[in-house]
Amino acid sequence: xxxxVVALQGVRKSYNLxxxxxxxVLHGVDLVIEPGExxxxxxxxxxxxxxxxxxxxxxxxxxxxxLAIAGNLTSGLxxxxxxxxxxHAIGFVFQYHHLIPAFSARENVMMPMLLERGRxxxxxxxxxxxxxxxxxxxxxxxxxxxxxxxxxxxxxAVARALAMKPALLLADEPTGxxxxxxxxxxxxxxxxxNRTQGTTVLIVTHNRTLADQCGRIVQIVDxxxxxxxxxxxxxxxxxxxxx
Amino acid sequence: MTDWLPFEWIAASRFLRxxxxxxxxxxLGIGIGVGVIIFMSAALAGQQANIVRRVLSAQAHIVLIPxxxxxxxxxxxxxxxxxxxxxxxxxxRVRSIDQWQRIVQExxxxxxxxxVSPMAAGAAIAQRGEATRSVTMQGVDAERYFRIVPLxxxxxxxxxxxxxxxxxxxxxxxxxxxxxxxxxIRLSVASGQGATLTVTGLVDLGNKGANQxxxxxxxxxxxALLGLIGGVSSVDLTVHxxxxxxxxxxxxxxxxxxxxxxxxxxxxxxxxxxxxQVIANTLIRFxxxxxxxxxxxxxxxxxxxxxxxxxxxxxxxxxxxAQILRVFLLQGAVLGLLGSLVGSAIGAAAIVLWGVxxxxxxxxxxxxxxxxxxxxxxxxxxxxxxxxxxxxxxxxRGARLDPVVAIRG
Numbered sequence: 252x253x254x255x256v257v258a259l260q261g262v263r264k265s266y267n268l269x270x271x272x273x274x275x276v277l278h279g280v281d282l283v284i285e286p287g288e289x290x291x292x293x294x295x296x297x298x299x300x301x302x303x304x305x306x307x308x309x310x311x312x313x314x315x316x317x318l319a320i321a322g323n324l325t326s327g328l329x330x331x332x333x334x335x336x337x338x339h340a341i342g343f344v345f346q347y348h349h350l351i352p353a354f355s356a357r358e359n360v361m362m363p364m365l366l367e368r369g370r371x372x373x374x375x376x377x378x379x380x381x382x383x384x385x386x387x388x389x390x391x392x393x394x395x396x397x398x399x400x401x402x403x404x405x406x407x408a409v410a411r412a413l414a415m416k417p418a419l420l421l422a423d424e425p426t427g428x429x430x431x432x433x434x435x436x437x438x439x440x441x442x443x444x445n446r447t448q449g450t451t452v453l454i455v456t457h458n459r460t461l462a463d464q465c466g467r468i469v470q471i472v473d474x475x476x477x478x479x480x481x482x483x484x485x486x487x488x489x490x491x492x493x494x
Numbered sequence: 495m496t497d498w499l500p501f502e503w504i505a506a507s508r509f510l511r512x513x514x515x516x517x518x519x520x521x522l523g524i525g526i527g528v529g530v531i532i533f534m535s536a537a538l539a540g541q542q543a544n545i546v547r548r549v550l551s552a553q554a555h556i557v558l559i560p561x562x563x564x565x566x567x568x569x570x571x572x573x574x575x576x577x578x579x580x581x582x583x584x585x586x587r588v589r590s591i592d593q594w595q596r597i598v599q600e601x602x603x604x605x606x607x608x609x610v611s612p613m614a615a616g617a618a619i620a621q622r623g624e625a626t627r628s629v630t631m632q633g634v635d636a637e638r639y640f641r642i643v644p645l646x647x648x649x650x651x652x653x654x655x656x657x658x659x660x661x662x663x664x665x666x667x668x669x670x671x672x673x674x675x676x677x678x679i680r681l682s683v684a685s686g687q688g689a690t691l692t693v694t695g696l697v698d699l700g701n702k703g704a705n706q707x708x709x710x711x712x713x714x715x716x717x718a719l720l721g722l723i724g725g726v727s728s729v730d731l732t733v734h735x736x737x738x739x740x741x742x743x744x745x746x747x748x749x750x751x752x753x754x755x756x757x758x759x760x761x762x763x764x765x766x767x768x769x770x771q772v773i774a775n776t777l778i779r780f781x782x783x784x785x786x787x788x789x790x791x792x793x794x795x796x797x798x799x800x801x802x803x804x805x806x807x808x809x810x811x812x813x814x815x816a817q818i819l820r821v822f823l824l825q826g827a828v829l830g831l832l833g834s835l836v837g838s839a840i841g842a843a844a845i846v847l848w849g850v851x852x853x854x855x856x857x858x859x860x861x862x863x864x865x866x867x868x869x870x871x872x873x874x875x876x877x878x879x880x881x882x883x884x885x886x887x888x889x890x891r892g893a894r895l896d897p898v899v900a901i902r903g
Binding site for chain 2: 305308310311330331334335337338339343345349351352353354362363365366367369370371372373411415
């Protein structure tokens with residue numbers, strides 16, 4: 252069996268460590284996400300969803316516990332290696348698209364490849380065009396990010412997240428800022444990527460309707476994963492979420 | 495996106511272009527500062543050259559004169575007995591430099607020396623009819639001396655001709671004596687020796703005192719009048735580097751055994767004034783440069799704050815700290831370079847305007863300012879370097895941003 256894309260064991264995260272106002276927001280999280288899963292991460296505000304997503308996305312480090320991404324144990328890695336792993340293995344879609352306004356849609360999609368290879372080339376442009384076509388934005392590719400609608404910007408953000416063919420796509424409330432129609436379109440896009448390319452997706456959402464369309468919902472309350480189950484028709488793995 | 499450009503250049507140029515107004519106003523600010531530095535440097539160099547030219551065009555850079563005569567008591571003091579003798583300083587006669595021909599030859603061979611000219615000089619009385627004036631008589635070898643003091647350029651009437659019976663005098667002396675070119679005057683010295691000479695030229699040395707006092711005759715005429723047959727009272731020289739004149743004078747003194755006075759020693763107040771001006775100017779330029787650097791740093795610090803979200807996203811997409819650092823360092827360097835180009839234009843315009851607007855009463859420029867390419871190159875290099883250094887702190891701040899905090903804003 253293939254290695255899990257995400258494996259957390261006893262992950263804790265505290266802020267202001269060692270200070271009088273120290274606060275633990277994750278209390279020993281165990282979670283495994285297998286390749287090809289399409290998971291929703293749900294929980295009330297302040298439950299630790301974003302902190303958990305940032306730790307899984309290697310944007311933040313756990314205070315204690317183990318984390319492995321695509322088979323790479325991260326505890327021993329330095330900042331450079333973490334950056335490289337993040338660039339290769341993980342794609343991000345944020346709530347507010349976070350496209351870089353000074354660049355066009357195509358250039359934004361090229362950005363992860365450009366950061367890795369240093370200089371733009373024809374292959375990069377080809378890959379960006381292919382991704383923009385897959386999100387239906389070919390004719391908008393030369394528009395600056397600021398000249399696109401919210402839904403279009405989020406679709407560009409999905410294309411950008413897929414540029415490096417990541418094993419894991421992390422989305423932090425990607426539809427939270429969109430109208431229902433655009434939200435469904437962006438969600439369907441990620442669903443499609445998951446189905447056709449086998450990309451593992453972990454999506455933080457408050458939207459129950461969208462979460463119900465996911466293969467598995469991981470529930471987090473007060474820094475603890477309280478539920479993580481698979482829908483029978485799309486279950487691709489055994490759930491190992493802690494209770 | 496151009497293929498040959500690396501990511502850092504692309505991002506830096508896009509960020510600068512995105513904040514167009516900010517970039518333009520910063521460039522203008524740097525430009526004004528660089529323009530001030532360029533103009534002040536040119537003005538200082540021009541003014542200095544002008545003062546030095548005016549002062550040194552009428553005098554030698556180094557003058558070799560015979561060592562002063564000293565009285566030496568012949569009595570030997572007995573051991574253990576201190577003698578409180580008052581030794582009177584002897585009168586300094588007009589004497590010749592011993593073996594001056596050899597000294598001229600030796601000094602002329604030195605690479606630092608531009609021209610050498612022997613001179614027989616002394617006090618004299620110029621007389622025409624009832625009018626008499628005390629004057630300084632300088633007997634020179636015209637060909638050699640004109641390379642030290644360009645008298646032909648200062649001639650306002652007649653010719654700079656110095657034959658055996660010729661004399662060139664200052665314009666004010668001519669006016670005092672009521673002589674014109676072609677008139678004769680009598681020149682006599684204290685010993686009673688005298689000669690009647692024809693005025694061949696009138697010179698304007700740019701100084702009333704000098705114009706009232708100076709007379710130039712042929713070397714052998716002066717030698718005959720002063721009783722210095724075959725001798726010279728001084729050897730004048732000019733050097734390539736005027737600011738190294740004092741150092742060379744000391745070397746020459748050691749080399750030849752005669753006294754050597756440099757223009758720096760004989761015009762010490764002027765030299766001190768020039769030095770003070772250089773120091774004041776350098777300080778002003780330094781502080782203007784500092785203001786430029788702080789301006790760039792301030793703009794980039796604001797830019798890092800404004801761009802923190804973008805920095806966070808770039809980091810999340812695999813951008814390294816080093817890449818972020820380079821993006822902001824480049825912005826600083828580019829701002830410095832572009833600002834220096836604007837500054838070069840401002841500086842050049844100010845220099846040209848100076849030439850057009852600031853003039854002497856006769857319509858000639860007060861003093862010429864050069865459009866020296868090395869000055870512009872140095873200013874561009876300095877501004878770019880300042881930009882790079884000024885960008886370092888904000889760039890480091892950007893590179894150290896926690897992506898999570900940056901994205902959250």
